[in-house]
Amino acid sequence: LAKTTQPISMDSYEGQEVNITCSHNNIATNDYITWYQQFPSQGPRFIIQGYKTKVTNEVASLFIPADRKSSTLSLPRVSLSDTAVYYCLVGDTPQGGKLIFGQGTELSVKP
């Protein structure tokens, strides 16, 4: 399985755009990139998934360069409620299956 590397923590202020980059140098051709969000005392929650280029939904955007060795989760205009841990996952089952979590990025949004 491709190993992922993310910053351990990030700080931001309300209203800013936050970009969290994940490195996955050994990503395989069949691998998809998925991001989950976890609030304190809750289970993780799916945010977005992509294979290449750009994917956007109502919550976030995911940018994937052509070589797919990294990806960037972009959160527009964050609020205090976006304070959470964000996990980047890489796996070869587009439909799902077991999730392999790393340590994640702890995002702290300040007023």
Next chain:
Amino acid sequence: GAGVSQTPSNKVTEKGKYVELRCDPISGHTALYWYRQSLGQGPEFLIYFQGTGAADDSGLPNDRFFAVRPEGSVSTLKIQRTERGDSAVYLCASSSWTVSSYNEQFFGPGTRLTVL
């Protein structure tokens, strides 16, 4: 609609005791997963059911851990002879399973297990 529920929310037990943790998935979800999460770490996969059968139990740490899903709905994670190292939050997730789209996993709030 109702999400994934887990009971109990907290469980304190003594070393060597037996515990059962219950998961009620979202109605109609055929896939059910168990993970455990230690403080400051991401969730760690334990076992995955598709219907009544365990499709992948490669994450169970040893034979003290066992899980069942006899009717393809509720699942129970069973831990025998608990050890202090078993202390963690045990998370359950469920998902539908369609070939044509991503089947996101919906997680419950977890059961916090403390072994004294």
